[in-house]
Amino acid sequence: MKKLLLILITLFFFGCKGMYYSAASTTSNQAYIGMPIQEFKDIAGKQATLAAMESGYTVFKMKDYGAWSGAVIDTRFFYFDSLGKLYKIDGGQFKQNRYQIEVIKN
DSSP states (O other): OHHHHHHHHHHHHHHTOOOOBOHHHHHHHHOOTTOBHHHHHHHHGGGOEEEEEETTEEEEEEEEEOSSSOOEEEEEEEEEETTSBEEEEEESOOOOOOOOOOOOOO
């Protein structure tokens, strides 16, 4: 009985082991410059979120999460031009350009 209990506890702890989910790293290893958006979406699946869509470019964001804490470890951005082709992959923060419009009444 003690052996059975020990085996069950051991299996429980191995089953609860944290996993490192590296969606961004895996996708960036498979991506290449000139890749179409649709092929990128096929590789990335639902893990890629749309960060920006402006005239001239589209940016997707992906994150890697830690094994035990679940915290964000790495963030990658995938930049596509107006033709829908990948032209840049980088990490860090993506900041959109902010424009201020001044209204002048005559």
